[in-house]
Amino acid sequence: MTTPKVGLTIGSSDSSGAAGIQGDIKAMASIGCYAQTVLVGVTAQNTTGVVARHTVPVEFVLTQLDTVLDDIEVDAVKVGMTWSREHIEAIGDRLANLGVPVVVDPVMVTAAGASLAGADIGAAVLKHLFPVATVVTPNVDEARLLTGIADGTPQQLAERLVQLGAPAAVVTCGGPDGGEWFADHGTSVAVSRPGHRSGAEHGAGCAHSALIVGLLAHGLPLLAAVQEATTRAAAGVRDGLVSLGRGVHPVDFLKLGEPFLFDASTTTEKP
Numbered sequence: 001m002t003t004p005k006v007g008l009t010i011g012s013s014d015s016s017g018a019a020g021i022q023g024d025i026k027a028m029a030s031i032g033c034y035a036q037t038v039l040v041g042v043t044a045q046n047t048t049g050v051v052a053r054h055t056v057p058v059e060f061v062l063t064q065l066d067t068v069l070d071d072i073e074v075d076a077v078k079v080g081m082t083w084s085r086e087h088i089e090a091i092g093d094r095l096a097n098l099g100v101p102v103v104v105d106p107v108m109v110t111a112a113g114a115s116l117a118g119a120d121i122g123a124a125v126l127k128h129l130f131p132v133a134t135v136v137t138p139n140v141d142e143a144r145l146l147t148g149i150a151d152g153t154p155q156q157l158a159e160r161l162v163q164l165g166a167p168a169a170v171v172t173c174g175g176p177d178g179g180e181w182f183a184d185h186g187t188s189v190a191v192s193r194p195g196h197r198s199g200a201e202h203g204a205g206c207a208h209s210a211l212i213v214g215l216l217a218h219g220l221p222l223l224a225a226v227q228e229a230t231t232r233a234a235a236g237v238r239d240g241l242v243s244l245g246r247g248v249h250p251v252d253f254l255k256l257g258e259p260f261l262f263d264a265s266t267t268t269e270k271p
């Protein structure tokens, strides 16, 4: 047996199982990356939206973080939905000098359009998470909130995020038309991918950043990881579980929609 690559995701539970921590575990597993998890919050949500949320106290978030870091060595880290200024500051402090790539996905608006963060979150993300990030991965709406450029294009937004202190930024667009853009201090390029109209985009953004974590853990250079993750996230939308849910259906990276994964006639226990 070989030791798998290990990702750590710091974020929140999505009770529908598509996005958040649950989505990150599945996306990382799909590329052979073991996921450790630190929960910052819990949402009551389904494919139609977020109904309620509950926060884990900062001290307990840090206890989770210190406990996992003390044991299984991590190859890369993701920071997803982080709730409050206090949480963001504490997490940023702990990740400084960790010595592994950190992907910051500043989740503020879901694929179903629900707002997941207060107005003060943006400033805290810039101050405490940009300095520890290897790359930040907001969607266009989140990038506009972070930069204050209300009508910015993905290119303008990605370049501005780098000016604001992120070493690299990929602004995702979602939807069939795409338009993702990557920028760092030496590069500013479009990231292409196919577009799909499956309606299964719940969890796409979380998977995108979790896949970048897994690919960085495997040692890919950053731009290659971003391109590969973007293509794979699109495939997860294409293969999404369109028969599940009344809203934005879940993405799928594990071929859960394919019957051959479990065939009841092959069980050894007979009734």
Ligand SMILES: Nc1ncnc2c1ncn2[C@@H]1O[C@H](COP(=O)(O)OP(=O)(O)OP(=O)(O)O)[C@@H](O)[C@H]1O
Pocket: 105, 106, 107, 108, 109, 110, 111, 137, 138, 139, 140, 142, 172, 173, 174, 175, 176, 177, 180, 193, 194, 195, 196, 197, 198, 201, 203, 204, 205, 206, 208, 229, 230, 231, 232, 233, 234, 235, 237, 238
């Ligand atoms: N309709 C689609 N067709 C193909 N790929 C898609 C589609 N929608 C999303 N994706 C893939 O998922 C990625 C993330 O999409 P999107 O920008 O919608 O995420 P998000 O959920 O808004 O992000 P965040 O987690 O930052 O809130 C895209 O970069 C793309 O690779």
Ligand SMILES: Cc1ncc(COP(=O)(O)O)c(N)n1
Pocket: 011, 012, 013, 014, 019, 020, 021, 043, 080, 081, 107, 109, 110, 111, 112, 201, 202, 203, 204, 205, 206, 207
């Ligand atoms: C707990 C949690 N974290 C993140 C998202 C973003 O989801 P998406 O990937 O669809 O933007 C979510 N809906 N819930």
